[in-house]
Amino acid sequence: MKSLNPRHRHTLSGQVTIALYRITQAIEYLLRDRGKRAQLSPAQIQALLFLKHARSTAHTVSGLAGRLGVTLATTSGVVDALESKQLLRREQMEEDQRVVRLQLTPEGERKAAELEDVLDEVEAAIASLPEDEQAVLKRATQAIVRRLQLAGYVKVYDMCWNCQFFRRDAHPHDPRGPHHCAFIDAPLPEAETYRDCPDFVPAEFEEEVMPGS
Ligand code: SF4
Numbered sequence: 240m241k242s243l244n245p246r247h248r249h250t251l252s253g254q255v256t257i258a259l260y261r262i263t264q265a266i267e268y269l270l271r272d273r274g275k276r277a278q279l280s281p282a283q284i285q286a287l288l289f290l291k292h293a294r295s296t297a298h299t300v301s302g303l304a305g306r307l308g309v310t311l312a313t314t315s316g317v318v319d320a321l322e323s324k325q326l327l328r329r330e331q332m333e334e335d336q337r338v339v340r341l342q343l344t345p346e347g348e349r350k351a352a353e354l355e356d357v358l359d360e361v362e363a364a365i366a367s368l369p370e371d372e373q374a375v376l377k378r379a380t381q382a383i384v385r386r387l388q389l390a391g392y393v394k395v396y397d398m399c400w401n402c403q404f405f406r407r408d409a410h411p412h413d414p415r416g417p418h419h420c421a422f423i424d425a426p427l428p429e430a431e432t433y434r435d436c437p438d439f440v441p442a443e444f445e446e447e448v449m450p451g452s
Pocket of ligand 1: 397398399400402403404405406419420421422423432436437438439440
């Protein structure tokens with residue numbers, strides 16, 4: 240253990256830990272660099288992308304705080320900054336006046352779309368590996384994330400297709416949606432299955448389903 244100490248970095252697990260640490264440094268650099276050009280902080284970039292892709296039920300300050308992994312007070316600061324740049328607005332929900340929903344403005348939507356490629360350099364580095372190595376890497380990193388998630392260090396938002404609660408084509412002729420979510424016990428239209436969801440729980444890796452497969 241103690242992989243940040245070079246003297247302890249002789250095990251495979253220590254070397255992989257340091258490699259993952261360097262990847263996170265690269266991701267932080269890419270976010271900062273893009274942020275400088277877009278006049279946004281890394282947290283503001285992540286907030287815009289979250290609001291563009293997450294299920295609407297998570298569009299709250301606490302939903303965003305979970306995604307950013309920071310306190311509600313810090314998240315409120317991020318929201319205030321984006322609101323003053325007119326990239327999002329706070330709206331009170333009609334069904335529950337106590338809940339404030341965060342909504343991207345048209346300019347916020349445009350900005351978020353522009354920023355979607357911020358991790359392309361990382362993806363290109365992974366895509367340059369042989370496919371079998373990518374498959375091993377995917378399984379291994381998913382298992383690491385799952386363990387860190389269970390320990391409460393990371394909150395995972397993901398789309399339906401690899402979720403335990405997803406029932407593909409459960410009612411193909413239902414006008415409300417052909418798929419089903421067993422968590423909320425409701426039909427899912429196709430487009431909703433591509434939203435990042437806070438209630439996502441991964442299915443067993445070997446049973447993984449991919450869109451279009
Ligand atoms: S709980 Fe799972 S299946 Fe249900 S909406 Fe969320 S990701 Fe989709």
